[in-house]
Amino acid sequence: MAEHSQHVASARLYWLIWLILTVATFLTAWIATVDLGPFNTVVALVIATCKASLVVLIFMNVKYTSEKMTKAILLSALFWLILLLVLSLTDYSSRYAG
């Protein structure tokens, strides 16, 4: 592996990501006050996931890394998290009768 294999992102890209994240923050706060019925929570979580993905891919450099193990660890951690949340929530929300 070459020594200078690290990817250097442009400053403009970082500023752009910062702008998107900031706008998305105010957007999610505003759109929560609009009545979307049951979709308010969905929209809030979609926006949060988009923001988190940008941070992971660009700021944390996952998009450009040559290390496949990084991606493997990230995906397996997310897999376990989803397993925890989905199985627990389907269980609890289907058997609580109160």
Next chain:
Amino acid sequence: MSDSPLVAEHAHEERPELRHHFADVEQQRNAASLGMWWFLGTEIMFFGGMLCAYLIYRRWYFPEFAASSKSLNLTIGTLNTAVLICSSLTVAMSVRAAQLGKRKLQVPLLLATIFFGLVFLGVKGIEWTDKYEEHHIPGMGFDALSGKKGDLREFPGNQQLLALDQVKNDPVKLRAREAEIQQHSQVFFSLYFALTGMHAIHMIVGVGIFTVITWMAWKGRFTPEYHTPLEIAGLYWHFVDIVWIYLFPLLYLIDRRPGT
């Protein structure tokens, strides 16, 4: 990478930061980065457990959770999220400055990161003070029904619970429902303080780490070839930022619709 022990030894002589058990700087960097990613994987599970508890109770006690959520200060929460995003930008920029060998740029960017982190914690302190004054800190003094600022009966979710026909005309049922609101709101605030508290502890640790990193940058330790401590400290900081990116909508934005 070289198989020859002689070449490897030569590399060690030239690079004081290279530990003897690594073949070259690249391998050392990858190992350190991998270790941090593993740690973040365990952190996902750590916060995931609390998040899971929160989501289950939120489903069970939705009206009370919606009312409690609405009592949080949305303006302050939004601005604090923006502050944290600024700190992630300065971290990313400081890593970039190290990659490009811009030594003089690193320290101000790192100091800005610490500044934003402290602003976030200070604002959090102001929010927690509000909760204290409203009697919304779980425990003996908790009171979701206290007359002044902290009365959660005023909020939409709870109003619906109290306005049900079989409840509002029957004082016994009304009192039972109020006791339930009291209890379920306390569950919300227990989870609120557990989640934001653990997040704040991570922020405090982050500020501590970045104080050391800033000192190392000040000493000129980070070069385009070697800036691993800065890089993996940055990974940690971004992770803590991501935790907040989820906590903000989950805790503050349960139900902000007008008139519901």
